[in-house]
Amino acid sequence: MSSIVLYIRLRQKFQAKMNEIISIEKLAHLIGPKDMTTGLKQKxxxxxxxxxNAFIVIDVMDIIAAIYKEYPDVDIQTVGPSQTIIEVQPKKRKINTLFFVIVWIxxxxGAGLTIMNFHEDVAMRSVHQKIYYLITGTHNDKPLILQIPYSFGLGLGMILFFNHIFKKKFNEEPSPLEVEMFNYQQDLDQYVIVHEKKKSELKRHDD
Amino acid sequence: MIKDILLIIIGFSGGLAVGSGFVAFLTVLGIIPRLTQLTKTHHFIRGYEWSVILGAVIGTWGGLRNTHLIMPALLLIPIGLASGIFVGMLAAALTEVLNVLPILSKRIGINEQILVLLMAIVLGKVFGSLFHWSFFVDK
Incomplete structure (x- = not known):
């Protein structure tokens, strides 16, 4: 029996260009007999x-399958993550500076408004009046010119945060809500696993 | 003299506590990562830090001292919009942190129509805010 051991450790995440051919060397760190690994790395x-999509996930099983095809009798040991994420770089980066300026402003x-609210004991109305005075130098009890855009911005901010409307346009990254739903589902599944296990163990002891 | 020094120390330590608390609050809610993710401007993150710091300092100055500029009122439209977006994102982040939507959608068994649920909250916020500023404050 052969006792050649090959160790694989996948990388967590890396970036790749469009039309790039991903070899094992890029995906993982290999340790094994030198004559074996040098050939495999280029595979x-x-x-x-x-x-x-913008993200590609490669499972360690894909790599094991490729190695197994060439060396069926080698003992493959995986260490570390069992999936690796490839982030495909977009062809060109554009209008980034414009976005930067918008987000900066x-x-x-926003930081100014929130700290003013803090100082005013969270009284948005007097903060709005104060901002009106700060900019124009005159007092206005009902600064609707500030408050109507504020109201619409409120909705826009929520939509932006959950990234629902521009989802197709901007990027394919999951929205925080989707991540949250996923986490919640995983927590539930974990609970079911632990809880059901306990129940079945109890039953077994009762018998 | 002693009194002045004491006041300076008290003011400075108060500001230190509030400032660090403010930044910690923003960090927990994750608005800045969200914005950089949306706009793909990860490498400008230092600039955003300075934007928050300058905003807080200038907001403090404008709020606590009665200085004012003489600018046309039209400038208030973008300011109002930006502050609304910021507060909206804060509200959305809070809803998210509190796990409201995942649990609610699970309870009533809708997974696909979560967008409709979200739009209800969004529109409620917009119209509630409009009503508040244009009618309610007159009461």
């Missing part, structure tokens, strides 16, 4: 296609 596993005004 292609996946080619990034234009129709792929947004955070600037």
């Amino acid at each position: 292609p596993i996946y080619k990034v296609k234009p129709e792929d 947004l955070l600037f005004i």
Whole structure:
């Protein structure tokens, strides 16, 4: 019996360009007999296609299958994560600076507004009156010119945070809500696993 | 003299506590990561830190001292919009942190129509806010 052991450790995440051919060397760290690993490292596993999403997940089983095809009798040991995420880089980065300026102004005004609210014991009305005075130098008890855009911004901010409307346009990253739903489902599943196990163990002891 | 020094120390330590608390609050809610993720501007994150700091400092100055500029009122439209977006994101982040929506949608058994649920909250906020500023404050 052969006792050659091959150790694989997948990388957590890395970036790849469009149409790039991903070899084992890029995906994972290999340790084993040198003559074996040098050949295996060049072995292609996946080619990034234009129709792929922004993220590609490669499972360690894909790599094991590729190695197994060549060396069926080698003992493969995996260490670390069992999946690796490939982030496909978009072709060009554009209008980033414009976005940066917009977000900068947004955070600037937002931080100012929230700290003013804190100082005013969270009285948005007097903060609005104060901002009106701060900019124009005149007093206005009902600064609707500030408050109507504020009201619409409120809705827009929530939509932006959950990234629902621009989802197709902007990126394919999951929205926080989707991540939260996923986490909640996983917690539930974990609970079921632990809870059901306990129940069945109790039953077994009762018998 | 002693009194002045004491006041300076008290003011400074108060500001230190509030400032660090403010930044910690923003960090917990994760608004800045969300915005950088949306706009793909991860490498500008230092700039955003300065934006928050300057905003807080200038907001403090404008709020506590009665300085004012003489600018056209039209400038207030983008300011109002930006502060609304910021507060809206805060509200959305709070809803998210509190896990309201996942549990609610699970309870009533809708998974696909969560967008409708979300739009109800969004529209409620917009119209509630409009009503508040234009009619309710007159009461």
